[in-house]
Amino acid sequence: MTTAPVHRPQLAADNITLAKGAGRGVGMALIVVGLLAALAVLGMGLSGAAGVTKKHALAVYHTGAMGVLAMALGGLFFTMVFHLTNAGWSATIRRQCENLASFLPFAWLLVLPALVIEIANHGLLFAWLNPAYYHDHALQVKSAFFYLPNHIVDHDTHKVATEPVLPVFFLARALVYGVVWTLLSRRLCALSRAQDASPSVELAAKARFTSSWGMLLFALTTAFASFDWLMSVDFKFFSTMWPVWYFSGAAFSAMALLVLVFARLKAVGKLEGVVTSEHFHDKGKILFSFTVFWAYISFSQYFLIWYGNIPEETAYYYFRTFEGSPWRTLGITLMIGHFIAPFLIVLFRPVKKSPLALGLVALWCLGMHFADIYFVLRPMVDAGTGLPPHIMGHLWVDLAAIVGLFAVLVGFLIVKIPGLSLVAHNDPWIDESLEHRNYV
Amino acid sequence: MASTRLYVTEAGETIHGILAEYATPAALYHAAEKVRDAGYASWDTHSPFPIHGMEDAMGFPRTKLPVLVAVVGLSSAGLGFLMQWWMSLDYPLPVQGKPYDSWQAFVPITFELGILLSAFTALIGMLAMNGLPRHHHPLFRKTRFLASSDDRFFICIEARDAKFDPDRTRALLEESGATSIELVEE
Numbered sequence: 297m298t299t300a301p302v303h304r305p306q307l308a309a310d311n312i313t314l315a316k317g318a319g320r321g322v323g324m325a326l327i328v329v330g331l332l333a334a335l336a337v338l339g340m341g342l343s344g345a346a347g348v349t350k351k352h353a354l355a356v357y358h359t360g361a362m363g364v365l366a367m368a369l370g371g372l373f374f375t376m377v378f379h380l381t382n383a384g385w386s387a388t389i390r391r392q393c394e395n396l397a398s399f400l401p402f403a404w405l406l407v408l409p410a411l412v413i414e415i416a417n418h419g420l421l422f423a424w425l426n427p428a429y430y431h432d433h434a435l436q437v438k439s440a441f442f443y444l445p446n447h448i449v450d451h452d453t454h455k456v457a458t459e460p461v462l463p464v465f466f467l468a469r470a471l472v473y474g475v476v477w478t479l480l481s482r483r484l485c486a487l488s489r490a491q492d493a494s495p496s497v498e499l500a501a502k503a504r505f506t507s508s509w510g511m512l513l514f515a516l517t518t519a520f521a522s523f524d525w526l527m528s529v530d531f532k533f534f535s536t537m538w539p540v541w542y543f544s545g546a547a548f549s550a551m552a553l554l555v556l557v558f559a560r561l562k563a564v565g566k567l568e569g570v571v572t573s574e575h576f577h578d579k580g581k582i583l584f585s586f587t588v589f590w591a592y593i594s595f596s597q598y599f600l601i602w603y604g605n606i607p608e609e610t611a612y613y614y615f616r617t618f619e620g621s622p623w624r625t626l627g628i629t630l631m632i633g634h635f636i637a638p639f640l641i642v643l644f645r646p647v648k649k650s651p652l653a654l655g656l657v658a659l660w661c662l663g664m665h666f667a668d669i670y671f672v673l674r675p676m677v678d679a680g681t682g683l684p685p686h687i688m689g690h691l692w693v694d695l696a697a698i699v700g701l702f703a704v705l706v707g708f709l710i711v712k713i714p715g716l717s718l719v720a721h722n723d724p725w726i727d728e729s730l731e732h733r734n735y736v
Numbered sequence: 737m738a739s740t741r742l743y744v745t746e747a748g749e750t751i752h753g754i755l756a757e758y759a760t761p762a763a764l765y766h767a768a769e770k771v772r773d774a775g776y777a778s779w780d781t782h783s784p785f786p787i788h789g790m791e792d793a794m795g796f797p798r799t800k801l802p803v804l805v806a807v808v809g810l811s812s813a814g815l816g817f818l819m820q821w822w823m824s825l826d827y828p829l830p831v832q833g834k835p836y837d838s839w840q841a842f843v844p845i846t847f848e849l850g851i852l853l854s855a856f857t858a859l860i861g862m863l864a865m866n867g868l869p870r871h872h873h874p875l876f877r878k879t880r881f882l883a884s885s886d887d888r889f890f891i892c893i894e895a896r897d898a899k900f901d902p903d904r905t906r907a908l909l910e911e912s913g914a915t916s917i918e919l920v921e922e
Contacts, residue, residue: 595843598840599844
């Protein structure tokens with residue numbers, strides 16, 4: 297069954313398309329420069345140039361990679377959740393969620409170098425890769441999660457391996473994440489693209505069905521990726537809140553980036569009457585809800601560990617919060633900058649409805665998102681060294697890697713967005729979305 | 737804006753207002769715009785379902801309730817925090833050697849008190865501002881009005897409105913496309 301094509305003045309071609317190849321030069325330049333900056337940081341770390349250590353380079357590169365991965369995952373999440381709920385209002389914003397999700401295979405590729413370097417160096421941030429820790433009881437009981445079918449302790453002789461063991465299960469999972477994310481994002485984007493050409497309700501139904509099993513796979517892969525690639529930096533530490541924390545940051549940062557994308561598209565005079573202040577109002581509400589959700593999850597994780605007072609868990613926070621730790625300042629900054637400030641600002645309706653005001657808040661939120669992951673990874677550079685935690689010089693190294701990888705994502709979007717209509721103009725819900733208003 | 741004049745029917749009953757009936761939501765919407773533009777303040781529309789945009793057609797100002805909820809919510813969260821802080825220092829309980837004034841322990845109750853009293857304020861404030869609950873309303877005496885929960889749409893302009901005038905108000909409603917008009921006794 298197909299519906300008749302929609303004829304709406306707002307959907308005139310010049311309002312919902314950018315010139316093909318517009319901004320391509322800028323986008324490609326951002327990708328190349330960003331990638332070079334990030335890889336240069338890794339190269340400096342590996343060669344020890346300018347006194348940059350391997351762990352330092354790896355931590356900041358990984359911060360950037362996990363940060364942009366979270367945004368792409370958030371794009372996939374919103375695409376699927378809009379399909380699953382048959383949401384009407386979001387029909388005009390879903391295309392950009394898809395564009396963001398289509399970065400997923402590349403985000404996965406950006407994470408890979410860090411994993412390869414970790415394994416090649418037998419554990420830098422991931423101490424569990426280091427044979428020196430194989431005797432550790434906590435690692436031994438968890439080793440199956442990383443090393444199956446290999447073992448770090450021989451079954452029969454109970455001898456602890458002295459040579460590095462290949463973490464097969466860990467690598468297999470990484471492969472599964474890549475396959476699932478590529479499959480899901482490509483399929484949803486392809487269905488949406490096909491709908492641009494032929495207005496078919498069946499395509500929307502297919503996308504909805506894909507989202508049903510896709511959401512389950514998304515939840516599992518995102519959860520385990522956050523365990524594998526972030527939580528395992530401290531192999532003694534464990535928190536079942538961890539995947540929820542990573543997801544909250546993913547949805548939060550993805551919505552912040554989407555706000556910026558739409559603020560930019562509005563600023564160049566597109567999407568007039570298609571994405572209105574009412575849509576910004578709703579995006580602002582989602583941003584608001586995820587800043588609260590992030591605070592709720594982050595505090596819950598901290599609170600239970602603080603109260604439980606179990607050494608393996610408290611070490612993670614002790615290292616980051618004791619009096620005099622430089623990371624304590626960063627933690628307090630996150631409380632204020634990632635929660636209190638956005639909460640109090642986005643609470644006001646005029647802020648949510650204004651593309652400019654919400655865009656400025658979104659820019660701040662993106663910075664806070666990277667700071668949040670930085671707070672996880674960067675302190676680990678000093679862990680196990682016996683040195684007191686300290687902020688090394690070379691803050692520009694940190695910025696080069698993180699901003700560089702973010703520039704890759706921005707460049708990708710600049711190149712990607714003009715390639716398709718800016719809205720899924722044949723979506724069955726498009727009329728509802730064009731007429732969307734918040735009646736409160 | 738209550739009118740000092742009292743309108744009564746020939747039988748001597750006080751008049752509550754004039755009720756006009758409309759056949760469609762669109763008719764009600766456009767009639768509401770006319771009544772709004774005529775400058776009436778004490779009047780209301782009645783429909784079996786919410787009509788999008790009606791608050792604009794009726795010229796409602798933005799509700800003050802969010803401000804009330806924010807003030808009560810934030811201050812009760814603050815008071816909740818202070819209460820625990822004072823109680824912990826006034827009657828210290830040693831737990832795991834943690835400091836008595838550990839803010840972490842106070843967060844859940846601070847949060848819950850903020851939420852609880854915000855919710856109470858939102859509900860009770862909404863009812864108070866709406867003038868609810870009330871056990872009776874003069875409109876319920878009108879058989880025709882019962883269709884407002886089925887398939888008919890109504891406007892009632894109340895006699896206490898300063899602009900109310902039996903003839904002119906009636907004329908306005910007639911002109912606005914009402915399918916029936918009747919007096920409502922108090």
